[in-house]
Amino acid sequence: MGLFGSGKDGKNIFYKTKEEVELMRNACLVVSKTLAHVGSMLKPGVTGLQIDQAAEAFILDHKGRPAFKGYRGFPSTLCVSYNDIIVHGIPSARAFKDGDIVSVDCGVELEGFYGDAAFTFAIGEVKEEVMELLRVTYASLYIGIEKAIVGNRVQDISFAIQDYCERKHNYSVVRELVGHGVGRSLHEDPEVPNYGKRGKGMLMRDGLAIAIEPMINLGTKDIAHNTDGWTIHTRDRMPSAHFEHSVVVRKDKADILSDHSFVLEAIKNNPELMQVSPKS
Numbered sequence: 001m002g003l004f005g006s007g008k009d010g011k012n013i014f015y016k017t018k019e020e021v022e023l024m025r026n027a028c029l030v031v032s033k034t035l036a037h038v039g040s041m042l043k044p045g046v047t048g049l050q051i052d053q054a055a056e057a058f059i060l061d062h063k064g065r066p067a068f069k070g071y072r073g074f075p076s077t078l079c080v081s082y083n084d085i086i087v088h089g090i091p092s093a094r095a096f097k098d099g100d101i102v103s104v105d106c107g108v109e110l111e112g113f114y115g116d117a118a119f120t121f122a123i124g125e126v127k128e129e130v131m132e133l134l135r136v137t138y139a140s141l142y143i144g145i146e147k148a149i150v151g152n153r154v155q156d157i158s159f160a161i162q163d164y165c166e167r168k169h170n171y172s173v174v175r176e177l178v179g180h181g182v183g184r185s186l187h188e189d190p191e192v193p194n195y196g197k198r199g200k201g202m203l204m205r206d207g208l209a210i211a212i213e214p215m216i217n218l219g220t221k222d223i224a225h226n227t228d229g230w231t232i233h234t235r236d237r238m239p240s241a242h243f244e245h246s247v248v249v250r251k252d253k254a255d256i257l258s259d260h261s262f263v264l265e266a267i268k269n270n271p272e273l274m275q276v277s278p279k280s
Contacts, residue, residue: 027108032263044272048092116186153203155199161214194215
């Protein structure tokens with residue numbers, strides 16, 4: 001779940017032990033399987049409310065607790081954000097249509113630890129310019145993750161994502177919403193922006209758990225708020241894409257706790273969805 005950034009790293013930093021990382025991995029596994037379950041259902045005519053209800057039942061069946069429901073008053077299990085909605089979309093009775101893109105963001109609390117991940121699905125025949133936005137955004141997630149290693153600073157992640165999306169592909173990075181630490185709380189420090197300068201931000205140490213989540217717009221970077229107090233959309237109403245993993249900083253390579261392979265397999269088996277792969 002994207003966090004509104006304050007521009008400060010804060011002091012709410014908790015490095016995770018090996019045992020705590022495994023508890024987080026278990027929570028992330030439920031998140032990943034929930035996203036895959038939702039992916040198996042998506043097609044034109046299905047509503048956000050339907051997938052939200054299915055996700056809640058799935059999480060409870062797997063002994064987890066929906067982390068978003070009730071968080072600061074959020075009413076639903078999932079954030080369901082389609083087309084020009086960037087994040088925090090409240091599931092509704094609107095039926096998905098052919099050509100929609102739908103970001104599904106899910107959080108789960110299990111045995112005292114949180115997992116958080118998101119994936120943007122492409123329903124039916126999505127325009128190529130929008131599919132390219134999805135591919136670039138998805139690739140930027142892994143480009144950012146490559147920088148989540150001991151000795152780097154947080155904004156090394158930020159710069160890598162921004163440079164790839166803005167300079168190399170001419171898309172826009174959202175400024176107001178950022179990734180975040182995750183662990184015993186859904187949102188911990190540090191903030192993890194998708195823009196920044198190399199060598200800036202907090203020095204990352206082994207065991208730091210963060211949610212990296214590029215939110216990238218086809219048009220302007222500017223955002224607008226809906227009157228529901230949650231939904232954030234692009235000011236120019238052009239499409240936005242969003243992908244997220246929970247990861248742990250390690251010495252040579254970040255440990256990715258969430259697993260999109262379940263989601264990609266669900267997409268492969270659902271003829272109503274277009275396959276989304278990171279741009280090479």
